[in-house]
Amino acid sequence: MDLQAEYDNRARVPENPAIIADWQRDAAAFRAQWAAAELGIPYGAGERERLDLFRPGPGEDWPIALFIHGGYWQALDRSFFSHMARGMLAEGVAVAVPSYDLCPQVTLATILDQMRAAALLLHRRTGRRVLATGHSAGGHLTAMLMATDWRALAPRLPADLVAAGLPISGVFELEPLLPTTIGAGLRLASAEARAMSPRWLPAPGLPLHAVVGGAESGEFLRQTRDFAAAWGGTAEAVPGANHFTVIAPLSEPGSPLTRRAAAMALAVR
Template identity: 40%
Template sequence: MKLDDAYANAAYIPNGESYPPRWDAAAAGFRAGAKAAQLDLRYGSAEREKLDLFCPEGPPKGLFVFVHGGFWRMLDKSYWSHLAAGALANGWAVAMPSYTLCPDTSIAGITREVAAAVTHAAKAVNGPVVLAGHSAGGHLVARMLARGMLPDAVAARLQHVMPISPLSDLRPLMQTSMNDDFKLDEEEAVAESPIFMSDRVDCPVTVWVGAAERPAFLDQARWLSEAWGCALVEDADKHHFDVVDALADHESEMLRLLLG
């Protein structure tokens, strides 16, 4: 398809194929050493509607929800547990949901599942709520700011949202072979595109993207920043697979901005 190469990442990252197994191993090691982890908490009835909750020592300062990527078609929460380390060290609880993948559901269906996951986690942890998501997860956390997506009581607790390398205009994806799974038409692509969300919850937003990412992802990040009038950070030398690593570092600029 016309835009398949534009949205390909692994082929343009040195040893790109090595990243998923490395994520998997790091995440498994983190879970094995986690002192206060509640795994596979169910937030809905579908098989993949489960989340992991990691809690710090002492009362949490708030809740950080991280939503994984994978073009809404791949991966799950188990690949990313190690990214909870930074927020935990800063005293925040961290929730990481899985969700049903395309083509077993639509992108709109995934959006609703993530809203249910955020709502469920927010009931378990008091205080402010921050959201970050990577790639397709960046799209999903941006969608949480659509007014009415989250219950008013949860939306009122949102302190910061950070779409990382997000997909903000879904219309180009209709020109990829992945649309065999997405089954997007023009109407749903527009409805699910954050750049067209005019009625949004008032909440600080920072769009973050790796400066060494594919042009299509740099465009997608810029489009969201311009549409929403929010900050855009281009992280020097970072590509699509390592741009999220800073979440594991409790002293990173990414976490400083996200947690405040």
């Protein structure tokens, strides 16, 4: 199998620069017009340890979702993805969109710790458990948050602080990335890659719905299917969607993906 071809999504979708430019434009326009937004909330001390919180209206008493961006842990930031909150906001769900530091400047373990800190901040601000969702690398981080032993971090935290997950086009087995150009930037040994692969971690027994684009590579389709089965969740391949277009429905109020995400967030208490 040509693992480079299977996992190199930018090569598989040559029009990706235009799609990403559209994300950046639409996200900026959304931030400019959404009144109930709090931008640049620090969840840590670093420059990129910030999140933007979009609420359906005033106050904190809203179900909450954490949307984690992709970029193979090596690119992009929250400013490209603000508009992905639009659909869930229309359903009465607040959405937080964080940035994080990038590999190879930091380790993947550091990024995971940052996303744990972001989820913890949201819980402490609102008293609520969190739905995690995310795209590509964000799908991996979504699953790792679900697998986190929160009480090991602080005994009084709920064991299911991240109480449900909706990963989109996630990577749940990292070892196949190691011989690719993507894996080079992660600087992971084989044992580390396996330890950071949610596919091989004990299933947390939480609600899980894994989504992938129907036009993605065989490896992305396989990883989504195998991971959902291993964790006792459900899986869905969106017909015709590629790795970049699969998240577009989150920006659309009333889309099936939006309704699924909102229903999962509304069920979290």
